[in-house]
Structures are given as structure tokens and as C-alpha cells.
Amino acid sequence: xxxxxxxxxxxxxxxxxxxxxxxxxxxxxxxxxxxxxxxxxxxxxxxxxxxxxxxxxxxxxxxxxxxxxxxxxxxxxxxxxxxxxxxxxxxxxxxxxxxxxxxxxxxxxxxxxxxxxxxxxxxxxxxxxxxxxxxxxxxxxxxxxxxxxxxxxxxxxxxxxxxxxxxxxxxxxxxxxxxxxxxxxxxxxxxxxxxxxxxxxxxxxxxxxxxxxxxxxxxxxxxxxxxxxxxxxxxxxxxxxxxxxxxxxxxxx
Numbered sequence: 001x002x003x004x005x006x007x008x009x010x011x012x013x014x015x016x017x018x019x020x021x022x023x024x025x026x027x028x029x030x031x032x033x034x035x036x037x038x039x040x041x042x043x044x045x046x047x048x049x050x051x052x053x054x055x056x057x058x059x060x061x062x063x064x065x066x067x068x069x070x071x072x073x074x075x076x077x078x079x080x081x082x083x084x085x086x087x088x089x090x091x092x093x094x095x096x097x098x099x100x101x102x103x104x105x106x107x108x109x110x111x112x113x114x115x116x117x118x119x120x121x122x123x124x125x126x127x128x129x130x131x132x133x134x135x136x137x138x139x140x141x142x143x144x145x146x147x148x149x150x151x152x153x154x155x156x157x158x159x160x161x162x163x164x165x166x167x168x169x170x171x172x173x174x175x176x177x178x179x180x181x182x183x184x185x186x187x188x189x190x191x192x193x194x195x196x197x198x199x200x201x202x203x204x205x206x207x208x209x210x211x212x213x214x215x216x217x218x219x220x221x222x223x224x225x226x227x228x229x230x231x232x233x234x235x236x237x238x239x240x241x242x243x244x245x246x247x248x249x250x251x252x253x
Contacts, residue, residue, distance in 0.1 A: 003158065007180035007226045008214055013162060015220075017079065021245050022164050024072040025117045032059050041165040045241035049121050056121065064104035066116040068245070073113035080160070080249050091252040092158075096149040098140070110149060113247075117164065120171070120242040125235060130204055132179075133159055133227040133248065135186045135197030154250035157227040163218045166240035173223060173233055173244075177210045180226035199230055 003009045022041075030039045033047050048056070060066060067073070073094065083092045094113040102108055120126040137157065140146045161173050185200040207230075215221045225231065227248060236242045 003224060003226060007178055007229050008175055008212075009224045010214055010216070010221050011224060012220050013222045017075075018162065018164075020072055020075060021068065021162065024068045025164060025243060025245065028066070028068070028117070029119070041241070041243065045166065048119060048241050049239075051121075053124075056124075056126070060119055062104050063116050064101040064108065066118070067101075067105070067108060067112060068115045068117065070109075070112050073115045076115050076247070077113050083249070089251055089253055091152060092249050093152060093154075093252075094247060095250055096151065098148040099145045101148070114148060115245065115247040117243060117245050120233065120236045120244075122236050122239055122241070127233040127235060129196070130199045130230060130232040131197055132184070132186065132199065132230050133157070135188075137227065139188075139195060139197070150250060152250070152252060155253040156251045158224050158249050158251060159227055159229075160222060160224050160247055160249060162222040162245040163215065164245055165243040166236075166238060167215075167218045167242055167244060168238065169213050169215070171234060171236040171238055171242050172213060172215060172218070173231060174211050174213050175223075175225055176207050176230040177212050179207065179210070179230040180228035182207075184230065203230075 026039065026041065026044065027037055029035075029044050029048075030037050033044065035043065035047065051059070068076075077094045080092050080094065083089070094115065096114065097108055097110050097112050101114070102110065134157070140148065163172060182203075184203050186197045187200070188195050189198050190196070214223050
């Protein structure tokens, strides 16, 4: 499969590697909730689903407070260095923190790689709206405070999304097929004091029939997609918390 042609590709994640990520996320969340460090996701799920919106946003609303540890992200960076998505790709690597990340979370430092988790409560609007990551990067380009440290020149970006816990066909990532090839109008809106990109509603209406949910096996699959792909996640209609891990990889062609 060619990601440049299709925009989306499924790759397998080794069980041991996924456990490293999962354990790091559990450790981070457990500290926030004052739970035992070895708490399982079922206990974490039960506690977070009972949190009110204000407390939830304070704990999990800012991405800077949801980054994985330096040691785990270093292993992820080594892992994606081995990607052979296309014979023309010379290098695949992670970017590092932005000034706004470092300001929002003093526990971080500029050497951290940007890999974060996302938690979505049951029947709550914790998911993002329909968007493209490329539109966020346009904002970064205009605002040096938002611009992350990128150690090498890059030609394009891809996103990797890994299901960790409570993910299923109803509540997980959905993408507009081949949308990375389309010319799409984006608008920007201030949401909770931050500028956010919005995909044109006419485009969404015309292309809703092209929405796909790419996962076949949530235990072993992860999805890579072009950062120009339009995507979203629906409201979590299950009784459990939904936990995922995601990051942007930079590509030198």
C-alpha cells in the first residue's frame, strides 16, 4: 500500500511495544487521579467517567499535560525511524516541544518528543470536531510560540493513531477516504481561548458517504494517515473510557 496514493495505511504494533506505551499512559493518569501506580484501566475508567467537566478539562484538556515520558517517546522515535512506507522516504522522525508546551507543563523539557494520549469519557463531547492536522500546522507556522522544534528538514507529515483501551468500531477514529487529495476550505474559530480550524460544512455534507473506520483488529492495528486527511472521532457511546495514543511523524523524502 502506498500512503501517498491512499492517504491511509494500517500497520501492526507489536504487543510488547504497545504495552510500553499503555503502561506509561496508565502511570501518567494514575498520578493525576491519586490512584495506585499499578491501577488498571478499568479502575481508571470508572473514576474518570465520574469526573465533572471542569475537573476533566483541568486534568486532560491541555495536550502539554498528556505527553508520554521521555524514555517512552525516545523508543517510539527509534521505532518510526525504521518505517519503510515508501522507497523515496529517507528519514522518518518525531518533532519536539514548542515554547507553549514547555510553558504549560514545567515538567517537560525541549528534548521530549511529542507523543501524547487522549482520553474520551462515555457519552461526553470530549472528542475533537472534523479537522485536518495540516491546518494546525499552518497556525504553528504563523505563531512561533506554537511552533515545535523540528531537528531536521522535512517534506511532509503523517499521523499515527494507536488504540490503547476501550476502542471499538463505534467510538474510534474515522477518516474521509482520499481527502488528502482534495482542495478543502478551512475556517478558524476561537474555542476555549484557542484558535481551532474547522472543515467547510459543505465539504462534510458532500463527502460523508466516503467516511471509513480503518481498523480490523484493535489489539494489533494502528493507523497511519497523511496529515491532510480529514478525520474525527464520534462521541463515545460505550460505558468505558476510550484511550488512544497519537503523534505526528516528519518525513524527509
